[in-house]
Amino acid sequence: MRQGWLLFLAIVALGTAIAVFVWAGWWWPAILAAFGGGWLVATSRVMPSSHMRSRLAELERELAVAQQEAAVAAKAKSAFLAHVSHELHSPLMTILGYSELLLEDVQNGTAQTDQTITWLQRIYDSGKQLLELIDNMIVLARLEVGDIEVYHDRWSLGLLLDELEKTILPLAQQRHNRFAIDLEVDPAIIIEGDRAKIRQILLQLLHNATKFTQDGTITLRVSLKSSTEGSALLNLTVSDSGIGMSDDQLDLLFEPFTRFDEVLTPRYDGVGIGLALAQRLCLAIGGSIAVTSQPGKGTTFFVSIPVTPVSVSTSVER
Template structure:
């Protein structure tokens, strides 16, 4: 997902023909939908395991509601609906609570209301129920003029995987996890949630939450954390060290940094990063460090940079697919200044880097808009879904060839490396190698290879020992793909 969404963001900033831009938007939309489902599943798993923590930090409710109005208003207008927002006219000042989880609940309820409404409006109401000098209690309500819900279905709506009826899933999609997660989050934040509805007459979903009022110093801190909208490249002259074992991720980050005026040196593991910093310690303004890598992982490399090299002031940003709080805390404990979760949002990455980097002056010419080139046909290669690859890469044939070359270079020996790891009793390394292969094959749309590698990864993780047949078949599949793609490399 990191590669798909990230490269789609990069492509959107390139000069594209209308049909190409439409395909990029479709890629991003489909990717975001899949990411939403994955995040729902992960959130539910964390809640059930007792690993989801509710934060208490200052946040600006007015800014949160403005963001909701801006983003969901566009979605509503695209369906011919209006989104109406009613909130207290007086600014409530900073509140202490989990603003991100509050936003998650509001976006989920508002998104549902828009999804199930064909005409009319969706209204979001925020009312103060109780207020004192130090605390207040707010009621949030999302009303729609949509299809409504039968009374007997209301009682089960907040259960996991529940929807009003089977036809809802077929017609509107979704997993049925959203409302269950909303209920759990609201209760974890000390609130209550409910719904009223009549079939054919719309619905009202509401929740109430307590908040503590923030101080003036916290209000000032919020103002500092709200940067202006950028008008151009924000990292001009900066030089970053990008450390990731995935060639595709390195390529993605390098492209994104170039668009912001920065340059990048690339390293494939933590040991290479340490060696580069040992040789040229003054060269880099910051390090983007993946956490999970072979040879030397990001945590060990970060500890060595801080300890053995004594580079205490060099900003290190860890990026990781780990979603648990303890995984992100481990990165900070190792010496990382900040953590960026995968899949990376390129805008979020740029904003985060501006907090840590003081770019050096340098000449930078942003990409010049040009007439779209004539699109060449994608190569037809046995083992690759060329049509899907073409759509995923917005018909960028050169990028496809480049990724194909990277895939062959990085994965031709994947099976032999896995066998060696298994023979040495290192099942973790074997699993990680299959995980990387599956990810790379999926991005290239070599779907059979992806499925085979993923199956082997799961078998290794589950402790299975009879793996030879699967490894033999996968090795042959890779060899066939390498041979079939030779004319295009």
């Protein structure tokens, strides 16, 4: 708009100058004014203003950033597809392999009870692994679009912790780790909150701790702090003495499909959605999550979730 006004004023000034020179009989100045004015008008059209030059430079910088982000996203997508393919392929091959062996034994009449039970257990475990991966990806996708419901059922804190211990302890022992639960609250207390999501948050954090800790210690600390009237904060701390993370890694920790162990991929399985899922579940139920870590010294996650403590004598909805 500003350039249009400048162009208009330049044309008016040019016309006025030529008219004055012609009226006065000064033809040579009139000719010079015409050529000079033409050059002025032409250059005013093609030479950008300082504001335009700044805006063009800004757009170029934004384009460069967008191209860099697109390249990073493309690389992450390729890595994700590779990891997912591996995570799906392994249990599927286990299921197909043992199913084929069972089918042959049944057809040949050579099936043995103990061996059959072992093979069926491996098929079952692989099926559970596949189902867990698919479920996690579905839940993460729903969380990304805000399509998630929050439930307020009543449950025993002690029973939930017992269930977690039975699940995590064998995994910790496989890597020669010690697993401990440090309680600062009565385990018999009944809590009202979203049990399924709290359980999944803890499972993701504890699985992560067992995966990256060898010959160390994994600790789950649980406390309950009163906040407003009738409600409280369920504080959960998951700490390990594992490999830890750098500050740069912490900045990307909760990004989906992010893995920091590309060189060590055969050693650490997973597609990189566990911590992203834990963070989004925590936020979905009104909680918060933070993390501290040092390379070689371990990692600690701090989770706070609003819940409602209920009298122990109150019936529990299952």
